[in-house]
Amino acid sequence: MAVPKKRTPKSKTRSRKSQWMRKALKQLQKARTRAGQLS
Secondary structure: OOOOOOOHHHHHHHHHHHHHHHHHHHHHHHHHHHHHHHH
């Protein structure tokens, strides 16, 4: 994203990261269950 770098509080970035991690984990679980159904 072409956004000028602004000093963001660490907590904000951390919360964003945690959200992304949660999303990734959910996707992983979904993929795993799908694979389980296939096999």
